[in-house]
Amino acid sequence: DIQMTQSPSSLSASVGDRVTITCQASQDISNYLNWYQQKPGKAPKLLIYDASNLETGVPSRFSGSGSGTDFTFTISSLQPEDIATYYCQQYDNLPPLYTFGQGTKLEIK
Amino acid sequence: EVQLVQSGAEVKKPGESLKISCKGSGYSFTSYWIGWVRQMPGKGLEWMGIIYPGDSDTRYSPSFQGQVTISADKSISTAYLQWSSLKASDTAMYYCVRKGHGAFDYWGQGTLVTVSS
Numbered sequence: 001d002i003q004m005t006q007s008p009s010s011l012s013a014s015v016g017d018r019v020t021i022t023c024q025a026s027q028d029i030s031n032y033l034n035w036y037q038q039k040p041g042k043a044p045k046l047l048i049y050d051a052s053n054l055e056t057g058v059p060s061r062f063s064g065s066g067s068g069t070d071f072t073f074t075i076s077s078l079q080p081e082d083i084a085t086y087y088c089q090q091y092d093n094l095p096p097l098y099t100f101g102q103g104t105k106l107e108i109k
Numbered sequence: 110e111v112q113l114v115q116s117g118a119e120v121k122k123p124g125e126s127l128k129i130s131c132k133g134s135g136y137s138f139t140s141y142w143i144g145w146v147r148q149m150p151g152k153g154l155e156w157m158g159i160i161y162p163g164d165s166d167t168r169y170s171p172s173f174q175g176q177v178t179i180s181a182d183k184s185i186s187t188a189y190l191q192w193s194s195l196k197a198s199d200t201a202m203y204y205c206v207r208k209g210h211g212a213f214d215y216w217g218q219g220t221l222v223t224v225s226s
Contacts, residue, residue, distance in 0.1 A: 001171075034212040036154075043204055043219055044146075044154065049212040087154055091211050096168045098144070098156035098213075 002026050006088050006101030014109045019075040021104045023088035028068050034089045035064055035073045037082075038103075044087065048073065083108055111135040113143075113205050113217035120223045121195050128191040129220045131205030138186035139163035142208040145179060145190045148219075149201045159208065160188060195224045 003026040013019050023033065031051040038044040046055045048064035051071060061076045075082055088101040116130040131143065144159035158169040162181040169179070181188040188205055203220050206213035 032211060036213075038154075043216040044213075045216070046212050046214050049210055049214075055212075055214065089154075089212070093211070096142075096159050097170070100154040100156070103153045 002029060002090055002092070002097075002099055004088060004090055004099050004101040006104055008104060009102060010105045010107070012107045012109045013078050015078055015080060017078045019078050019082075019106065021073045021086055021088075023066075023071045023073070023101050025069045025071075025090055029090045029092075031067045032091050033064075033066065033071050034091065035062075036087045036089065037084045038087065039084045047086075078106075078108070080108060082106065111207070111215050113207060113215055115203075115205055115217040115220045118221040118223070120225070122226055123195060123197055123224055125195050125224075126191070126193050127195055127222065128189050129203060129222065131188045131190075131217050133186045133188070133207065136207075139183050143181065143188040144206045144208055144213065145177075145188075146204045146206055146213070146216075147173075147201045148204065157190070157203075162186075162188065195222075197224050197226075200224045 005024045033051045035048040036044040047058050047062050052064045063074050065072050085103045085105045087103050091098045112134045114132045139162045142159045142161050145157040147155045157173040158179045160167045160179045160181050162183045178191045205217040207215040
């Protein structure tokens, strides 16, 4: 089974800061990596798919990069509304298998 | 507008059965896989399984195989998640999701299932 290691598990940053979260796969997953945002009490929301593609309607301050085993999610300038938990997710289509990272809880300093 | 609307919160006793639902609208229900994701209290996200309503092809996460049953009724654009005998450890929020371009691009609002004696 592919394991996803997401870090850090929690993060405190100031408004305007650049924030980076990493996700490492236990084996090569090409670019089959997505990022989600979950605000408290809400359903998760897709932000980035296939490692670097911004979902329609998502602000451009969010970005993703990486391939193979190492991936990065970045918020270029943190806004108060970005307080949430962020999850990476790897996927495989044959057979279907979707594995989430442990999550990163982002707070405002 | 694509929407996934889930059935309401449930409170059940251990050993009882349960079936929760997820109704899709605003898109071709038979053309996209629908999955289910569990979130236990204060914990992360776990993928449970997925179904293609067009032909009812169903796949399960190894962690949930045999524990739940996923089904769909394409005539009413609705997917289901069911348990035959609930346990206290099934207490969680359950989300249905639509799979688009490899990711879960739309999510239902969640159904909270509480299992307690």
